[in-house]
């Protein structure tokens with residue numbers, strides 16, 4: 001089976017007034033459909049650069065990045081934008097919901113530009129909310145929801161177009177321990193449904209809920225450990 005994503009010797013050097021900064025150096029790994037992978041590492045180690053690279057928001061200065069078998073490095077920006085819109089979903093620490101819109105309206109937003117009738121888009125959004133366990137909160141407004149519920153809406157919004165890859169930057173950063181565990185369980189369920197999920201986190205307990213843990217230090221992958229899979 002083709003890996004959803006494959007990095008091969010990826011490097012990223014930033015130009016800065018103080019000289020070049022190596023943010024990523026010789027990073028190689030693959031993530032398959034069904035994988036839940038955590039990325040951990042100290043501040044400044046290159047996690048955001050790595051996630052931005054995976055999300056096609058940043059280009060490597062060395063190596064290859066294959067998304068769904070397609071080499072992305074040399075693609076023009078418009079093609080990268082199209083690949084991103086089609087195959088990738090993003091979840092952030094702050095939920096970024098539109099406050100005056102209901103859950104289902106928030107989740108319908110990314111479908112605004114597809115040509116399906118409004119009723120179908122709404123149904124698709126409802127299905128995404130049902131997948132994250134919010135069938136009872138379809139019409140709820142964000143200020144009436146708990147942090148965990150808001151993050152579920154954000155996850156539904158990030159997956160409503162049925163991407164191959166879900167990228168999460170500190171998705172539990174605003175949540176308490178129990179809620180964090182529930183959100184990781186949900187991400188695990190989505191992975192088992194066939195999605196590839198990558199989570200950047202500072203929280204070791206969160207990382208341990210993943211199938212695999214990649215540790216980044218000074219731009220290099222220093223350790224590839226087992227998460228949940230290794231604890232059985």
Ligand SMILES: Nc1ncnc2c1ncn2[C@@H]1O[C@H](COP(=O)(O)OP(=O)(O)OP(=O)(O)O)[C@@H](O)[C@H]1O
Pocket residue numbers: 014015016021022023041042043044045046047048049050
């Ligand atoms: N636009 C930029 N220009 C120059 N250097 C940068 C730029 N962005 C990041 N860096 C540098 O690249 C390295 C990796 O940064 P990155 O933001 O990827 O780290 P991080 O692991 O996400 O850190 P944190 O945990 O604090 O979010 C750091 O040394 C950082 O200072």
Ligand SMILES: [Mg+2]
Pocket residue numbers: 047048049
């Ligand atoms: Mg960061």
